[in-house]
Amino acid sequence: MDSASIRIALIDDHALVRDGVRALLEMVERFKVVGETGCGKEALTLVERERPDIVVMDIGLKDINGLELTATLKQLHPSLKVLILSMYDNQEYVSQSLRAGASGYVLKDAPSREIVSAIEVLAVGGRFYSSDIAEKLASSEPQQEAELTPRERQVLLMMAQGLNNKAMARELAISVRTVETHRLSIRRKLDIEKPADLMRQAMEHGWSPELDARPE
Known part of the structure; x- marks a missing residue:
């Protein structure tokens, strides 16, 4: 097997969904689907x-909640990356997926390119969320918006989208050092130390770069 290949397992209790996702992923040369199941118990054996x-x-497996299974798999295999592929677009499921240890959340009716992009981002240690999820979260009222500058909200949202410092600097046309300064300021203002908690803040509050595109 090519050392650069990405090994993927599919866990969904609908065979037609698995067939469709597998067909999509097998079109990408680097992707290798190594197994699939619709059963949570079988999933544990498959991953092992x-x-x-x-x-x-x-999420909606018949014998176990997919988020519970995600948490169990992450405990057993900490390096494993989990991408939630779900029909549910509510904010609570997204927040629960973060707490369970998932690194991404894509809707089943999202464009196929989002699933491919999500896997590529997760494979290099990033996070990915469906554009529809980001838009839905952006419609919720930020609880701490007044504490962050428009630029800090941009940086926080980009962190939730899985961008690293260099990518954020390029996107915002600022230096990497300035990005690092913004990240430090965000941590201080929100009293948060762990990167995962910063990601959760961005996803839960849904700050939108489109709303905050004006320069500082």
């Missing part, structure tokens, strides 16, 4: 046996 890099997980 095949050791995939990424699991594409449905």
Whole structure:
């Protein structure tokens, strides 16, 4: 097997969904689907046996909640990346997926390119959320918006989208050092130390770069 390939397992209790996702992923040369199942118990065995890099997980499994299974898999295999692929677009499920240890959340009716992009981002240690999820979260009222500058809200949202410092600097046309300064300021203002908690803040409050595109 090519050392650069990305090993993927599919966990969804609808065979037609698995068939469609597998067909899509197998069109990408680097992707290798190493197994699939619709059962949570079988998923534990599958991951132990095949050791995939990424699991594409449905929430509504018949024998166990997909978020509970995500948490269990992350405890057993900390390096495993989990991408939630779900029909549910409510904010609470997204927040629960973060707490369970998932690194991404994509809707089943999202464009196929989002699933491919999500896997590529997760494979290099990033996070990815469906554009529809980001738009829905952006419609909620930020609880701490007044504490952050428009630029800090941009940086926080980009962190939630999985961008690293260099990518954020390029996107915002600022230096990497300035990005690092903004990140430090965000942590101080929100009294948050862990990067995962910063990601959660961005996803829960949904700050939108389109709303805050004006320069400082």
